[in-house]
Structure formats: structure tokens, C-alpha cells
Amino acid sequence: MDLSVINPILLFAALMSAATPILLAATGELVVERAGVLNLGVEGMMILGAICGFAIAVETGSPIIGFVAAAAGGAVLSLLFAFLTQITLANQVASGLALTLFGLGLSALLGQGYVGIKPPRLPDINFGFLAEIPVIGPVVFSHDPILYFGIGLVAAVWATLKYTRVGLVLRAVGENHDAAHALGYKVVRIRTLAIMFGGACAGMGGAYISLIRVPQWTEGMTAGVGWIALALVVFASWKPWRVLLGAYLFGGITQLQLNLQGAGVAIPVEYLAMSPYLITIVVLVILSADKSAAPGSLGRTFHASH
Amino acid sequence: MIALEKRPEPSRAFSYLTPVLAVIATFFFGGLLFAALGKDPVTSILTIFWEPLFGEFSFYYRPQLLIKGAPLVLIAIGLSLGFKAGIWNIGAEGQYIMGALFGAGAGLAFYPSENVLIFPFMVLAGAFGGWLWAMIPAFLKVKFGTNEILVSLMLVYVAEQFLASMSLGLLKNPEGFGFPGSRNLQQYASAHNAEIIAGSGMHWGVVAALIAVIFAYVLLARHRLGFAVRVTGEAPRAARFAGVNPNRLILFCLGTSGLLAGLAGLFEVSGPAGQVSIDFNVGYGFTAIIVAFLGRLHPIGIVLAGLLMALTYIGGDIAQSQLGLPAAAIQVFQGMLLFFLLALDMFTNYRLRFGRSEAA
Numbered sequence: 001m002d003l004s005v006i007n008p009i010l011l012f013a014a015l016m017s018a019a020t021p022i023l024l025a026a027t028g029e030l031v032v033e034r035a036g037v038l039n040l041g042v043e044g045m046m047i048l049g050a051i052c053g054f055a056i057a058v059e060t061g062s063p064i065i066g067f068v069a070a071a072a073g074g075a076v077l078s079l080l081f082a083f084l085t086q087i088t089l090a091n092q093v094a095s096g097l098a099l100t101l102f103g104l105g106l107s108a109l110l111g112q113g114y115v116g117i118k119p120p121r122l123p124d125i126n127f128g129f130l131a132e133i134p135v136i137g138p139v140v141f142s143h144d145p146i147l148y149f150g151i152g153l154v155a156a157v158w159a160t161l162k163y164t165r166v167g168l169v170l171r172a173v174g175e176n177h178d179a180a181h182a183l184g185y186k187v188v189r190i191r192t193l194a195i196m197f198g199g200a201c202a203g204m205g206g207a208y209i210s211l212i213r214v215p216q217w218t219e220g221m222t223a224g225v226g227w228i229a230l231a232l233v234v235f236a237s238w239k240p241w242r243v244l245l246g247a248y249l250f251g252g253i254t255q256l257q258l259n260l261q262g263a264g265v266a267i268p269v270e271y272l273a274m275s276p277y278l279i280t281i282v283v284l285v286i287l288s289a290d291k292s293a294a295p296g297s298l299g300r301t302f303h304a305s306h
Numbered sequence: 307m308i309a310l311e312k313r314p315e316p317s318r319a320f321s322y323l324t325p326v327l328a329v330i331a332t333f334f335f336g337g338l339l340f341a342a343l344g345k346d347p348v349t350s351i352l353t354i355f356w357e358p359l360f361g362e363f364s365f366y367y368r369p370q371l372l373i374k375g376a377p378l379v380l381i382a383i384g385l386s387l388g389f390k391a392g393i394w395n396i397g398a399e400g401q402y403i404m405g406a407l408f409g410a411g412a413g414l415a416f417y418p419s420e421n422v423l424i425f426p427f428m429v430l431a432g433a434f435g436g437w438l439w440a441m442i443p444a445f446l447k448v449k450f451g452t453n454e455i456l457v458s459l460m461l462v463y464v465a466e467q468f469l470a471s472m473s474l475g476l477l478k479n480p481e482g483f484g485f486p487g488s489r490n491l492q493q494y495a496s497a498h499n500a501e502i503i504a505g506s507g508m509h510w511g512v513v514a515a516l517i518a519v520i521f522a523y524v525l526l527a528r529h530r531l532g533f534a535v536r537v538t539g540e541a542p543r544a545a546r547f548a549g550v551n552p553n554r555l556i557l558f559c560l561g562t563s564g565l566l567a568g569l570a571g572l573f574e575v576s577g578p579a580g581q582v583s584i585d586f587n588v589g590y591g592f593t594a595i596i597v598a599f600l601g602r603l604h605p606i607g608i609v610l611a612g613l614l615m616a617l618t619y620i621g622g623d624i625a626q627s628q629l630g631l632p633a634a635a636i637q638v639f640q641g642m643l644l645f646f647l648l649a650l651d652m653f654t655n656y657r658l659r660f661g662r663s664e665a666a
Contacts, residue, residue: 040455080645088652089310093394093455097595098644105637112632219634224463231456270471277460281446288452303312303656 006259011252012139016147017213019251021046021205021222023150025229026236026243027157028201033233034161035194036174036297040096041081042202043226044103049074049203050210051107054119054217057207063122067146067207074203075196077103082195086188089301104220114217122146122212146208151244153201158240170194174295177302187302202226224277231280237293246283253279310656320654325600325607328646329614335646336639345629353628354621354636367620369507373578375616376511377402377570379609381594383518384563386603387525391538393559397443397458398567399591400465401436405568406575407472408435410488410582413497414477417489424496428572429510436568437561439465444560448553454560462591473582487583491576499577511573515612518566523605531558567591596644615640 025042032039052073057066077099084095125148127141161167170190173180177187209225210217228250236242257272265272337347358367381398388395395401409432416424443457477488491497502508526532534555538545545552570590579586597615601607622636 084645084648088649089656090648090651094599094644095648097396098641098648101592101596102638102641102645105634105639105641108634109632109638112634224460227456227459231453231460234453234456268471268475270467270474274464274467277463281452281457281460284452284456285446285450288450303310 006263009135009138011255011259013142015248015252015255016139016143017251018255019247020147020150021208021213021225022229022232022250023244023247024153024205024208025202025226026232026247027150027153027240028198028205029229029233030236030238030240030243031157031161031170031201032194032198033298034174034238034295035170035191036177036295036300036302037085037191037195038092038096038299039078039081039099039195039198040093040230041078041099041103042198042229043222043224044100045074045077045199045202046103046206046209046222046226046229047107047220048077048103048110049206050222051111051114051206051217052203053207054210055110055114057119057211058114058117061120063120063211064145066119066211067204070203070207071200072203074199074201074206076199077106078195078199078202079192081199082192085301086192086195089303092299092301100226108219111217111219117217119211119215119217121215144212146204146212154240154244161240171295174297177297177300181302181304187304191302202229205229228276228280231284235283235287237287238295239293250276250280309659310652311659312656313654316654317657321602324650324654325602325611325647327650328600328643331646331650332639332643335642339635339638339642340631343631343635345625345631350625350629350631353625355617357624358617358620367624369501369505370620371613371616372507372512373509373616374619375612376509376515377574377590378594378597378615379515379612380511380518380570380573381563381567381591382597382601382608382612383515383522383605384566385594386598386601386605386608387522387535388559388563389539389598390526390603391535391555391559392542393556394455395440395443395458395560395563396455396595397440397460397462397591398563398594399587399589400458400462401439401564401567402571402574402591403462403465403469403587404439405432405436405571406579406582406586407469407477407571408432408438408568409572410491410497410575411472411477413491413494413576414489416496417494420496422496425499425510425576428497428576429569432568432572433565434568436571437565439568440560440564441557444557444564447556447560454556458560466587469582469587470584473584477582479581488581490581492580497576499573501577509573509577511570511577514569514573519605519609526605535559567594593640596640599644600647 025046029039029042049070053066053070056069057063081095081099084090085092122144124142124144131137131141161171169185173185173187173190181187206222209222214221232243232246235246254276257275261269261272333351337351340350341347358364381402385395385398409428412431413424413428439461442461443454446452446457447454473488474486479487479489499509534550537548538550538555575582575586593615597608597611601611618636618640622633625631626633
């Protein structure tokens with residue numbers, strides 16, 4: 001075992017990249033849950049985004065178009081969930097599970113011709129002299145545009161929820177849909193848009209895994225990241241900046257266990273690979289005592305006749 | 307303008323009709339999917355649903371119906387109890403793996419001695435493994451209020467890693483020339499879950515599934531605990547007044563579903579699968595969720611739904627080898643079924659009203 005092979009600067013740089021898929025998906029889900037909808041289909045939308053983004057990036061040669069396609073794919077799949085829960089008023093837990101099972105199958109079907117191909121690379125942004133700064137340069141200024149987009153997204157979601165009318169209406173719908181309806185807000189329409197936003201974010205998160213993190217396509221490659229993102233929203237008490245913090249924490253754990261595997265620590269690989277899931281459980285236990293932050297109407301079905 | 311109007315009471319007719327309609331809709335859209343993949347839709351559907359039952363080789367495929375259906379029914383029965391009460395165990399796949407590992411480990415510990423008591427001991431160990439794995443989310447939910455959906459699901463990934471570690475390490479066949487995977491339990495008479503009547507597909511897992519169905523039916527229809535399950539799902543507040551202890555119910559529902567999933571894993575690994583290997587599990591724990599919903603969370607419905615799902619697995623295999631239909635297409639097909647079921651379920655609780663909309 002040789003821990004000195006783990007370079008802390010590279011670890012921190014890789015941590016930001018490892019956190020991005022979780023960050024994107026969790027930010028999307030946060031908006032969905034603030035609108036009062038619990039979409040357990042994040043894993044399904046991510047994996048569909050992963051293959052849509054991968055396939056389109058390979059076909060067009062442009063990773064950016066790939067990411068746009070991934071967002072579109074995730075949003076379209078989430079429309080199915082919106083239809084089930086908002087129009088036919090189906091149970092949200094069951095519908096979310098259905099979305100995940102369906103997304104896993106559909107992505108495997110779409111991805112058949114793409115196994116073993118290398119996607120086009122998305123170049124890192126060139127920050128010029130900023131990247132030369134010791135320590136900070138390689139950690140902060142050496143990444144691809146999507147990573148910065150993720151951080152910007154958190155800021156945008158935070159500002160929108162806190163300072164704008166749209167954010168206020170969204171929160172009203174999530175806290176008490178009957179009151180929001182009585183005020184004349186279109187509950188179903190607002191929720192559907194929120195669900196689509198969540199789908200688009202999850203799709204991009206998935207594509208980040210298949211286009212940048214791995215970069216390759218394999219069936220079921222999201223391996224539970226969507227579920228970790230769901231846990232992260234609870235962890236963050238439905239607050240955007242805490243999502244960022246949580247994502248970096250999980251990214252750090254994921255990256256650290258990968259580095260430990262590489263360093264040949266005496267712990268078997270399988271037990272290291274378990275750690276992100278186990279830590280998610282531990283964090284959930286610690287934080288589940290406080291449920292006061294949850295949106296009031298979370299997971300409840302809305303029908304105007306109630 | 308079409309509006310939805312809540313029915314005063316859920317429609318009985320629609321609650322029976324929806325699964326049938328969902329299957330028909332899935333046939334139709336599944337056919338479109340197969341056509342989009344360049345296969346003849348009618349031939350594909352017939353290959354999946356007709357060939358295994360009445361085709362030339364049905365004598366081979368019919369027993370498979372029991373072999374594939376038994377674990378699905380066994381797991382789904384357990385899940386349905388929780389789902390009825392609003393307790394969501396979606397980590398059955400993990401409990402299934404742990405049941406198989408505990409059971410196979412218990413049997414292999416005695417290798418190569420032969421004794422009739424080894425198999426019953428394995429059954430107990432398998433049930434215990436599944437139960438134990440499900441008690442983790444149950445305990446955390448009762449003690450700390452942790453979300454059981456996320457915890458039970460996280461534990462699936464933990465169980466998969468554990469399975470990999472076991473089949474490459476502790477349980478690896480010492481005479482296996484370094485290949486991953488345990489000894490073949492089919493070649494170890496005391497631990498083999500053999501067919502009770504040769505060639506019928508009837509193994510001990512099928513017997514266990516039938517017992518579970520009867521047990522669940524009696525429980526829900528006649529027992530106080532079944533009443534507690536139903537009333538908690540339909541009216542949680544009323545349940546409190548009726549003296550239902552929610553914590554005990556959580557422990558019971560998660561524990562029972564884990565136990566049954568563990569049994570399913572043990573019967574699979576000691577019978578049809580034969581050995582512990584990295585990928586002996588094929589997602590029964592997740593498909594069972596579809597089975598539970600398709601069967602309307604009712605024991606008899608689950609038997610029918612389990613057989614139908616088993617049929618899609620068997621027919622899917624045939625279509626894969628004969629028509630080159632990708633395995634993932636069957637997965638999509640199964641997912642579609644759940645979608646249509648959930649969507650059409652609207653008609654059980656609501657009815658459509660046509661006419662001009664009026665300000666309420």
C-alpha cells in the first residue's frame with residue numbers, strides 16, 4: 001500500500017468532476033420536489049440521458065449537441081411521469097419506479113450499437129494564466145464547460161427560488177397546492193414544467209457520466225447515481241447551496257475510494273465500492289430527524305375537486 | 307371539454323378490468339416497438355406469448371413457467387403487503403441476493419458431507435439472510451424515521467458488491483480452476499433444490515410460493531394483522547384510532563417481504579441457477595414490483611401476474627434466439643405494462659365527464 005500516490009491536488013480536481021452528475025440530477029430533482037412532486041425516476045432519466053447524449057455526440061461529433069440531446073431525452077421521458085402523476089393522477093412512488101424500470105430497458109435497447117465506441121471529447125475551457133496558479137489553477141480552472149454550467153445552475157436555481165416571482169409561485173404550489181390553486185395558479189402546468197426541468201437536468205447528469213467521466217457506454221452505467229441524487233435532496237434540506245456541498249462530499253468519497261483502489265489498499269475493491277452507498281445511508285440516518293424543511297405538499301396528488 | 311370526476315367509491319369493475327386493458331394496450335404498443343425494430347409485430351407477439359404455451363416445444367417451456375414464475379410470485383407477495391400499507395420496500399433484489407448468499411453459504415459449509423437436514427437448514431439461513439437485509443431499512447425507519455425507499459435501494463448496490471466479493475473470495479469453488487463462482491449446488495445432493503417431480507418444473511420454491519399465496523390471502527382476508535395492513539394504506543389516521551402500531555407494522559411488512567425475497571434467492575441459487583456467481587441474479591427483485599402492481603396487490607392476482615411476467619421472460623428468450631429480438635426490448639415491454647396499468651388505473655377512482663366546464 002502506498003498512499004503517497006494519491007495526489008491531493010488531482011484528488012480535488014477529480015472530485016469536482018465526480019460530483020457533477022450527482023449535482024446536476026439533484027438540482028433538477030430539488031426543483032421538482034420544491035414544486036411538491038416526488039419523482040423517483042431520476043435513475044431512469046439519467047440513464048436515458050446518458051445514452052441519448054452519447055449516441056448524438058457520436059453521430060454528430062459534437063459533445064455539446066450531445067448534452068442538448070441528453071437534456072431533451074430526459075425531459076421527454078419525464079413527460080411520461082408528468083402524464084401519469086398529473087393527468088391520470090397515479091401514485092407518484094409507483095410512477096417513479098415505473099420510469100426507472102422503463103428508462104433502464106429503453107436505454108439498453110437504444111445503446112446496443114454503441115458499446116465499445118469512444119465518444120468525441122469535450123475540451124476543457126482555457127482560462128489562460130488562471131490555470132497556472134499553483135494549487136487553485138489545476139483544481140478550479142482545469143475543467144470542461146458542463147462542470148461550470150452545473151455550478152451556475154445551482155446559483156440560478158437558488159436565485160430564482162429566492163428572489164423571483166416564478167420561484168415564489170413554484171414554492172407556493174409545493175407548500176400547499178390547494179391554496180395555490182385557489183389563488184389561480186395552474187398547479188398542474190407548473191408542476192409539469194418543473195418535472196420537465198428535473199428530467200432535463202437528470203439527462204445532462206447522465207450524459208456527463210457517459211461522455212466525460214467514463215467516457216463510454218455500458219448498460220446500467222449510472223449504477224445508482226440517480227438514487228444518490230434523490231438522497232442528496234433530503235440531505236440538503238431542499239436548499240440549493242447545500243446540494244452543491246453534498247454533491248462535493250459524495251464526489252469526494254467516490255473519488256477517494258477509486259484512488260484507494262488504485263493505491264492498492266488492503267481493503268478489497270468490493271468493499272471500497274460499497275462505501276458511497278453505505279455513506280449515503282449513514283447521512284440519511286443522521287439527517288432524517290429533521291423533516292420540517294420538506295415541502296408541505298410533497299408527494300401528494302392534486303385534483304381540483306378535492 | 308373533458309373533466310375528471312372522482313367516483314364516490316372506487317369502481318370494482320374497473321379494478322378488475324384495468325390489468326386486462328393494460329395488457330392489451332401493451333400488446334399493441336409493444337407490437338409497434340417490435341415493428342420499429344424491424345420485426346414483424348404479430349410474429350413477435352405470438353413467439354413471446356403463444357410459442358412457450360402451445361408451440362412445438364411447449365413440453366420444454368411449460369415447466370419453465372413455474373421455475374421463472376415462482377421467485378416472482380414469492381417476492382411480489384411480500385412486497386404487496388408493504389405496498390398496501392404504504393411501506394415501500396424496493397430493495398427486494400438485495401434481499402434476494404443476501405438470501406442466496408446466506409443459504410448457499412450455510413449449505414457449502416457442510417460440503418461434502420451428506421445429510422437430509424442440510425437443505426432445510428439452508429432454507430432457514432436463506433430466509434434469515436433476506437429478513438436481516440430488510441430489517442436494516444425497517445429498523446432505521448422505526449428508530450430514526452429514515453426513508454425506507456432510499457435505504458432499501460442503496461442496500462441493493464451494497465448486496466451486489468458483497469455478492470461479487472463472495473463469488474471471487476470466500477465462496478469461490480476451490481476446484482474451479484480459478485474461475486469466479488461457487489461450487490455447483492446441483493452436484494451436491496444434500497443441498498440441491500431438485501424438482502419434486504422430474505421434468506415438471508415443480509421445485510421447493512414453487513411450493514413455498516403457493517404457501518405464501520395462501521398465507522397472504524388468509525392474512526389479508528381473515529387476520530387482524532391483514533386488517534391493520536389494509537387500513538393503514540387506505541386511511542393512516544383511522545389506523546391510529548383502530549389501535550394499529552405503525553412501527554410494528556413497518557417491521558412486519560419489511561421483514562416478511564425480505565424473508566420471502568431471501569427464500570426466493572435461496573431456491574434459485576440451489577436449483578435453477580445452481581451456483582453463486584457474480585451475475586446469478588437477473589433482476590427478479592425489480593420485476594416483482596411490476597408483478598405486485600399488475601396483480602393489484604392481491605394474492606390471486608399476483609399469481610396470474612407472475613405467470614404472465616414469467617411468460618415474457620421465456621418468450622423473450624425464444625424471440626431473442628429465433629427472431630433476434632434484443633433482450634432489452636422485453637425489459638421495455640415489461641416497463642410499458644406498468645405504465646399502462648398506472649395510467650388506466652385512473653378509471654378505477656375517477657370517471658370522465660364530457661360537457662362544458664363550469665366554474666366550480
